[in-house]
Amino acid sequence: MYGAWTPEQVRDAEQRLFERVPEPTVMRRAAYAVAVHTARLLDEHTSGVAARHVTLLVGAGNNGGDALWAGKFLRRRGVGVTALLLSPEKTHAAGLETLRRAGGRAIEAAGPGADTSGIGADAADALERADVVIDGIVGLSARGPLRPLAAELVDRVEAPIVAVDLPSGVDPLTGAVDGPAVSAQVTVTFGGRKPGHVLGAGLVRSGGVELVDIGLDLGEPELTVLSDADVGAGWPVPSPFDTKYSQGVVGVAAGSANFPGAAVLTSGAAVHATSGMVRYAGPAADPVRSRLPEIVATGSITDAGRVQSWAVGPGIGTGASGREVLRQVLEAGRAVCGDADVITLLAGDPTLWDARDPDAPLVLTPHEGEFARLAGDPGGDRVTAVREAARRYDVVLLLKGNSTIVAAPDGRVLVNPAGHAWPSTAGSGDVLTGIIGALLASGLDSWLACGYAAHVHALAASLAASGDGQGVGAPIGASALLEAVPEAVRTVRAAA
Numbered sequence: 436m437y438g439a440w441t442p443e444q445v446r447d448a449e450q451r452l453f454e455r456v457p458e459p460t461v462m463r464r465a466a467y468a469v470a471v472h473t474a475r476l477l478d479e480h481t482s483g484v485a486a487r488h489v490t491l492l493v494g495a496g497n498n499g500g501d502a503l504w505a506g507k508f509l510r511r512r513g514v515g516v517t518a519l520l521l522s523p524e525k526t527h528a529a530g531l532e533t534l535r536r537a538g539g540r541a542i543e544a545a546g547p548g549a550d551t552s553g554i555g556a557d558a559a560d561a562l563e564r565a566d567v568v569i570d571g572i573v574g575l576s577a578r579g580p581l582r583p584l585a586a587e588l589v590d591r592v593e594a595p596i597v598a599v600d601l602p603s604g605v606d607p608l609t610g611a612v613d614g615p616a617v618s619a620q621v622t623v624t625f626g627g628r629k630p631g632h633v634l635g636a637g638l639v640r641s642g643g644v645e646l647v648d649i650g651l652d653l654g655e656p657e658l659t660v661l662s663d664a665d666v667g668a669g670w671p672v673p674s675p676f677d678t679k680y681s682q683g684v685v686g687v688a689a690g691s692a693n694f695p696g697a698a699v700l701t702s703g704a705a706v707h708a709t710s711g712m713v714r715y716a717g718p719a720a721d722p723v724r725s726r727l728p729e730i731v732a733t734g735s736i737t738d739a740g741r742v743q744s745w746a747v748g749p750g751i752g753t754g755a756s757g758r759e760v761l762r763q764v765l766e767a768g769r770a771v772c773g774d775a776d777v778i779t780l781l782a783g784d785p786t787l788w789d790a791r792d793p794d795a796p797l798v799l800t801p802h803e804g805e806f807a808r809l810a811g812d813p814g815g816d817r818v819t820a821v822r823e824a825a826r827r828y829d830v831v832l833l834l835k836g837n838s839t840i841v842a843a844p845d846g847r848v849l850v851n852p853a854g855h856a857w858p859s860t861a862g863s864g865d866v867l868t869g870i871i872g873a874l875l876a877s878g879l880d881s882w883l884a885c886g887y888a889a890h891v892h893a894l895a896a897s898l899a900a901s902g903d904g905q906g907v908g909a910p911i912g913a914s915a916l917l918e919a920v921p922e923a924v925r926t927v928r929a930a931a
């Protein structure tokens with residue numbers, strides 16, 4: 436498990452740290468780590484460190500200061516260092532001095548001989564010669580997209596980039612990118628990850644994140660990211676004294692005559708995710724029986740028998756029959772995972788919420804379009820949007836995406852950064868619904884159930900796509916993802 440802390444939390448912790456350790460000492464610690472990772476990258480790309488060339492993009496604040504200090508440490512290893520100053524008059528003075536004393540060169544990015552881009556001739560040359568570029572344009576204090584000169588410089592870079600703290604152009608709090616931004620090979624960050632490293636475009640732009648301890652005491656994180664080991668340790672498996680009933684029975688209300696596949700995928704996922712028993716109730720009972728003989732299938736919810744949870748929504752339609760299915764499931768007073776048409780129905784008719792038993796956990800798993808129907812466009816700050824909607828509707832809300840966000844009504848937020856896009860295939864959401872339904876039936880806390888399910892779902896997709904999680908991937912369908920769920924569960928349990 437690891438956390439991500441907001442810029443405000445990091446700044447507060449920095450202030451506390453500076454009461455004990457002088458600020459320049461902390462900055463040197465941070466910059467030294469940037470230099471170490473830059474040297475590693477140089478070695479990877481050029482099979483050496485000495486006599487290689489590193490160009491620093493240096494903005495107006497301490498982020499640029501870190502880059503300048505890193506340049507000084509690289510000089511010690513014989514690296515040629517050129518700093519391009521974006522705001523020469525606001526450059527971190529001590530950093531600049533130390534780089535110069537170490538034999539580094541510092542020039543104005545917008546120096547003489549500038550072409551229409553505004554980049555000076557020497558600066559353009561330094562960018563072209565760079566084996567690695569260090570991005571010290573902006574860090575924790577970033578606001579909005581890169582300014583024009585910074586954007587032009589970044590656009591010119593062809594060498595791999597080491598970002599200091601955050602890739603510039605990424606919003607530290609939301610991970611949103613609204614314009615030009617750095618795509619880093621490695622991001623070296625200090626004290627703790629920021630939300631911008633694990634959310635949205637920021638996740639992709641950060642590359643590999645290297646966390647450096649600078650002595651910050653950060654407190655409770657804003658966001659939590661689960662590891663394989665966390666998920667494996669909590670994944671429900673049968674004990675010697677369990678029966679198929681005691682582990683929790685999952686009810687699946689999904690699919691229709693037009694969409695039997697949704698029924699098969701949701702039910703199949705529930706079968707693979709946990710032991711115990713899965714009941715299916717709906718018009719696709721025949722295809723479900725023929726594909727999944729272990730499922731007890733009936734035509735209607737009233738005939739389904741006792742369950743501990745319902746996974747409901749995929750393919751049920753938004754007409755009268757879908758509405759009736761939802762009403763019956765909500766009235767059953769069991770834990771519910773509602774997906775797809777359920778969300779559209781609840782968004783369109785607020786009276787449907789009245790059927791809900793307030794004591795039974797309710798999870799909703801919208802994709803972005805469904806979320807917009809329910810709570811409006813999530814915009815760039817998805818965490819805030821999801822957290823507010825979870826509170827307003829008193830549900831656990833899982834917003835799907837490359838980084839999936841799970842918010843509880845009490846404000847806790849989990850993020851699952853997939854790290855790849857293999858789950859982006861039709862029907863994979865149905866699989867997720869089935870996994871969550873199964874975990875709810877086992878009695879797991881519904882917020883954690885969503886986090887566990889999102890983690891295993893993404894892992895199953897990666898295992899299915901790559902054969903063993905290591906090889907080059909190939910596109911998969913939701914059926915392959917479904918079949919890989921047991922291997923994903925094995926993988927996380929082995930890590931626990």
Ligand SMILES: NC(=O)C1=CN([C@@H]2O[C@H](COP(=O)(O)OP(=O)(O)OC[C@H]3O[C@@H](n4cnc5c(N)ncnc54)[C@H](O)[C@@H]3O)[C@@H](O)[C@H]2O)[C@@H](O)CC1
Pocket residue numbers: 449458461462465466494495496497498499501572573574575576577578579580581582585599600601604625649
């Ligand atoms: N406080 C400290 O001593 C420590 C801070 N650290 C570094 O300090 C950084 C934070 O430094 P600062 O608070 O000085 O701020 P930054 O260096 O993040 O930003 C400085 C300035 O960049 C400009 N800027 C903002 N948005 C921009 C954009 N979109 N395009 C171009 N320029 C933009 C603004 O003028 C802003 O004031 C951290 O990210 C980290 O790298 C580390 O050295 C660790 C210790």
Ligand SMILES: Nc1ncnc2c1ncn2[C@@H]1O[C@H](COP(=O)(O)OP(=O)(O)O)[C@@H](O)[C@H]1O
Pocket residue numbers: 775802834835836837838839853855856857858859860861862863864865866867892
């Ligand atoms: N680009 C992506 N990267 C990683 N995961 C993705 C991406 N796009 C979608 N997903 C995941 O795939 C699943 C798609 O669900 P959904 O949109 O409901 O599809 P469907 O309705 O076809 O089943 C979700 O778990 C979502 O998080």
Ligand SMILES: [K+]
Pocket residue numbers: 498570571572573574598599600601602603
């Ligand atoms: K940066």
